Amino acid sequence: MKPSSLFLPVTAALLTLTLNQATAAQDKQRPLIPLLKAEEVTSLCDSTLKTLRKRVAAIEKLPAAHAKDTKKVLADWNKLQITLEDLQGPVDILNNVSPDAKVRSTTEACLIETNKFSTDVLQSEKLYARFKAIQPTDPVEQKLRQDILYSFDDTGVSLPAEKRARMKAILDKLGELSQEFARNIRDNNEKLTFTPAELQGLPAAYLARAKRDDKGNYLLGFEYPDFKPFMESADNSDARRRYQIAFANHGTPKNLEVLKQAMDLRHEMAGLFDLPSYADLMIRRRMAKTPHTVDAFLDEVQGAVTQLEIKEIEELRAFKAEALKTPLADTKMERWDVDYWQQKLKQSRYNVDQEALRKYFPTEAAVPWIMHVSSTLYGVDFKRVEVPVWNPEVQYYDVIDSKSKARIAGIYLDLFPREGKYGHAAAWGTRGVSTLAKRTPISTLVTNFDRNGLNSDELETMVHEFGHVLHGVLSQTKYLTQAGTNVELDFVEAPSQMYEEWARRKESLVLLASFCKTACPTIDDALLQRLTAAHNYGRGIRYARQLLYARYDMAIHNEKGAQEQPLDVWQKMEGATPLGYVPNTEFPGQFGHLMGGYGAGYYGYMWSEVLALDMLSRYDDKLMNPEVGQLYRQTILSRGGERPADQMVHTFLGREPNSKAFFAEISGQRLR
Numbered sequence: 001m002k003p004s005s006l007f008l009p010v011t012a013a014l015l016t017l018t019l020n021q022a023t024a025a026q027d028k029q030r031p032l033i034p035l036l037k038a039e040e041v042t043s044l045c046d047s048t049l050k051t052l053r054k055r056v057a058a059i060e061k062l063p064a065a066h067a068k069d070t071k072k073v074l075a076d077w078n079k080l081q082i083t084l085e086d087l088q089g090p091v092d093i094l095n096n097v098s099p100d101a102k103v104r105s106t107t108e109a110c111l112i113e114t115n116k117f118s119t120d121v122l123q124s125e126k127l128y129a130r131f132k133a134i135q136p137t138d139p140v141e142q143k144l145r146q147d148i149l150y151s152f153d154d155t156g157v158s159l160p161a162e163k164r165a166r167m168k169a170i171l172d173k174l175g176e177l178s179q180e181f182a183r184n185i186r187d188n189n190e191k192l193t194f195t196p197a198e199l200q201g202l203p204a205a206y207l208a209r210a211k212r213d214d215k216g217n218y219l220l221g222f223e224y225p226d227f228k229p230f231m232e233s234a235d236n237s238d239a240r241r242r243y244q245i246a247f248a249n250h251g252t253p254k255n256l257e258v259l260k261q262a263m264d265l266r267h268e269m270a271g272l273f274d275l276p277s278y279a280d281l282m283i284r285r286r287m288a289k290t291p292h293t294v295d296a297f298l299d300e301v302q303g304a305v306t307q308l309e310i311k312e313i314e315e316l317r318a319f320k321a322e323a324l325k326t327p328l329a330d331t332k333m334e335r336w337d338v339d340y341w342q343q344k345l346k347q348s349r350y351n352v353d354q355e356a357l358r359k360y361f362p363t364e365a366a367v368p369w370i371m372h373v374s375s376t377l378y379g380v381d382f383k384r385v386e387v388p389v390w391n392p393e394v395q396y397y398d399v400i401d402s403k404s405k406a407r408i409a410g411i412y413l414d415l416f417p418r419e420g421k422y423g424h425a426a427a428w429g430t431r432g433v434s435t436l437a438k439r440t441p442i443s444t445l446v447t448n449f450d451r452n453g454l455n456s457d458e459l460e461t462m463v464h465e466f467g468h469v470l471h472g473v474l475s476q477t478k479y480l481t482q483a484g485t486n487v488e489l490d491f492v493e494a495p496s497q498m499y500e501e502w503a504r505r506k507e508s509l510v511l512l513a514s515f516c517k518t519a520c521p522t523i524d525d526a527l528l529q530r531l532t533a534a535h536n537y538g539r540g541i542r543y544a545r546q547l548l549y550a551r552y553d554m555a556i557h558n559e560k561g562a563q564e565q566p567l568d569v570w571q572k573m574e575g576a577t578p579l580g581y582v583p584n585t586e587f588p589g590q591f592g593h594l595m596g597g598y599g600a601g602y603y604g605y606m607w608s609e610v611l612a613l614d615m616l617s618r619y620d621d622k623l624m625n626p627e628v629g630q631l632y633r634q635t636i637l638s639r640g641g642e643r644p645a646d647q648m649v650h651t652f653l654g655r656e657p658n659s660k661a662f663f664a665e666i667s668g669q670r671l672r
Contacts, residue, residue: 030398030410031442033090033430035388038102041091045110048087049117055080060126067133074134074144074479078436080121081480088114089430093444096186096422097414098390104187104420108179115175119168122155140642144479147641150285156272163272170265177265181258181595185251189419191219192246194239201235203355205452222250223417224424224448231339232354244336245585252589259556259566259588262595267562278557279600287490287607287645294554294603301547301606304667308540313578316341319348335579342538352534358453360523365515366454367413370466371397372515373508377629378474378637379403382411391418399473409433409441409473417448424448424592425461427468427496432483433475433640441484443472456503456531463503467496474633477640484640489597490604491645495636497605497612504535507624536668543666546606548577553594553602606662611649613661618653 036044059076067073088111095107121127131149136142152158156167195217199207206229211219220226220243227247234240266278275281279291288294313333320341321331333341346352371382381400389396393416399409412430417423431442445465449458472484485492502508506528513522523531555561555569566588575581588594593602615636619628635652649657663669 030385030387030407031431031440032387032396032410033093033390033412033442033444035390036090036094036103036107038100038106041094041103041106041110045087045091045106045113048083049113052080052083052117053120055083056121056124056127059130060124062130064129064133067130068135070134070136070141073130074141075436077131077148078434078479078481082434082437082439084114084118085432085480089428089432089442093412093428093430093446094390096428097444097446099418099420101187101420104183108183112172112175112179116172119155119171122152123157123164123168124152125157128152128157140478140482143642143644144482147481154281154285159272167269167272170269174262174265177258177262178595181251181255181262182592184254184258185590185592186422187420188222188250190246190250191221192243194218194220194243198236198239199230199234201233202229203233205355205358205450206230206233222247222423225417225450228339229355231336232343234340237334237337237340240336240340241334245582248582248585248587248590250590251592252586255589256565256567256586259591259594262599263556263562263566266557266599277559277562279554282557282600286488286601286604288603291554291558291600294607297607298547298550298554298603300663301543301666304663305540305543305547308668309544310540310578312538312540313338316345319345333579335582338541338579342541346534346537350530350534350537352456352530354455354457357455358450360521361454361456361459361512362516362520363415363449363451363453364517365512365520366459366462367395367415368515369512370463370502372511373502373624374466374470375402376624377626378470378633379626379630380408380474390414407440408476409443411442411469411473412444414444414446415449416451421448422446425465427465427472429468429472429484429486432472432480432486433477434480434483435476436478437480439480441473441475443469443484445469456535460500460503464496464500467499470499471495471637471640474637475640476638477642482641486641488641488645489601490607491611492608493605494608494612494615494645494649497609498615500612501616502623504532505623507622539666539668543606544577548573549591549593550603550606552588552591553598553600556588556594557600606666609665610659610662611645611657613665614657614659615649615652617661 091107091110095104098104131145136145156164159167199218213219230243231240270278270281273281283291317331317333318328321328343354375381379402381402382397383400385396385398387396395413397411398407401408425447428444430444433439433441475484477483509523513520552570552573556566567586570588571581619625632652636648639648
């Protein structure tokens with residue numbers, strides 16, 4: 001792809017940095033994430049931001065008459081955003097995955113500077129005036145203009161000078177706090193020591209790969225492949241308690257201070273706009289529109305899950321009492337017991353052992369399988385290509401449109417845990433599409449899976465995150481700022497949540513065995529029924545926890561919450577749940593969503609699931625139907641944020657969306 005002359009300096013710099021590891025021919029065929037060294041990050045960041053500032057200054061000096069050319073104004077903005085993303089996209093992903101601590105440090109500093117630059121741009125009265133003056137000629141341009149104006153307004157461009165300056169200071173500081181919060185979690189390399197006796201119950205494969213000290217004790221960190229199987233399988237309750245407390249605290253106490261600073265700054269920011277809370281400020285641009293609507297929705301969720309949660313906890317308590325031969329009255333269900341006894345109950349009641357499922361879902365087969373499913377549904381092919389990567393285990397694929405045979409995107413897969421890497425599962429839209437600039441997208445999938453195989457929960461996680469990847473790489477928007485997952489925050493999870501169903505249904509799962517390099521068992525009807533029953537069990541506990549997270553997020557970001565300490569609010573709210581507060585835990589300090597873009601927005605996970613389960617109905621229980629898949633690609637995935645989410649869903653469904661399927665799911669009434 002040839003870069004536009006307007007952003008040639010940045011793109012050329014990026015490509016030059018990769019030429020020592022990739023051929024010039026490759027660079028012409030596909031854009032790649034540059035493998036920057038620490039000193040190159042600093043140099044590239046400084047030069048790019050200097051170039052961008054000059055370009056902004058030049059645009060600001062243009063005569064007012066130039067603003068009458070709507071397409072020129074929007075094209076200039078598009079080129080500006082492309083240049084910024086050519087810096088920010090690679091820097092952001094390397095900040096989360098680079099094995100080099102110096103690179104992670106310099107990329108963090110660069111991200112802080114790009115955040116400051118963006119604030120400066122969005123406080124430019126001259127640029128704001130250009131967008132107010134244009135007259136869009138079609139719905140895409142109209143929505144783009146409105147979204148851009150919202151961005152300027154929300155950054156304080158219309159505030160009096162003193163308030164605008166304070167707004168900039170707040171946004172700059174929040175950018176720094178966000179990076180600090182993530183770093184405190186990501187760079188915590190503490191290892192907990194457990195005796196062999198404390199690991200009784202863990203599968204042999206887990207024990208074989210776990211690190212040990214010179215005394216034969218096991219050293220476990222906070223990566224999910226260490227933590228989650230331990231909490232599900234370790235027989236020793238005291239060991240589970242110790243691990244859970246440490247895990248809940250692995251971003252604290254520093255992050256409680258960081259979160260409180262952010263809460264105070266966010267509340268002050270809302271006051272600059274004469275709004276009562278940060279929740280009011282943020283939700284006004286989302287589907288829900290007001291905190292009152294969110295609270296009403298969460299009230300409905302609470303009404304649907306509360307009694308089911310209590311029922312499930314009592315079932316687990318009775319099961320625990322029977323298994324341990326203790327009187328029911330003397331048996332308590334602790335929070336660190338839940339995952340363990342749920343797995344024991346599922347093994348007993350449904351004959352489902354999560355560890356045993358790994359032989360059904362080998363990791364090396366699961367990846368080509370979900371690509372095959374995506375190919376069938378959406379008319380694309382995935383071609384493995386050897387390119388320079390930041391770790392030898394990282395894979396890269398070109399995405400090819402099956403009909404035109406054209407390369408339309410690229411994806412990176414970074415699947416396995418290592419020190420210093422982002423510790424959860426997520427998808428980064430590293431490079432957004434712009435058909436106007438003939439720009440193809442890149443998405444990066446980051447997970448921390450077991451190399452030997454996935455259990456059903458992990459398979460579902462992989463499919464979920466691959467849904468985000470598809471939303472990025474199948475987007476075909478004209479303008480970059482509408483690309484991929486640039487949709488309302490309370491819709492952004494819906495496409496990936498809907499895709500989870502393909503990790504649970506026979507018509508898709510039976511295809512997986514054909515991708516095993518050595519023979520692996522196929523999911524039959526009997527096992528599928530047991531897996532479905534096992535998945536359905538625990539919905540009350542699962543959604544009640546999501547409800548708690550959403551309620552907590554709203555509580556610390558409403559008018560009253562700004563006056564409280566984050567841990568005090570958490571202790572009170574978790575303490576009011578059936579399982580109560582776990583003493584000595586500081587969960588908010590590792591609740592990364594609160595600082596990673598979901599502040600006053602965590603409710604969106606359940607809000608978007610309403611739409612996800614409703615959209616699923618369009619497949620009419622025929623999940624591998626390529627006709628519906630193509631309709632979904634054209635009406636949802638390819639449109640990015642070109643239309644409001646509710647309009648896109650209406651077009652796909654052919655009717656107004658509703659919440660029937662969601663409430664059937666969370667109340668335990670949905671059987672599939």
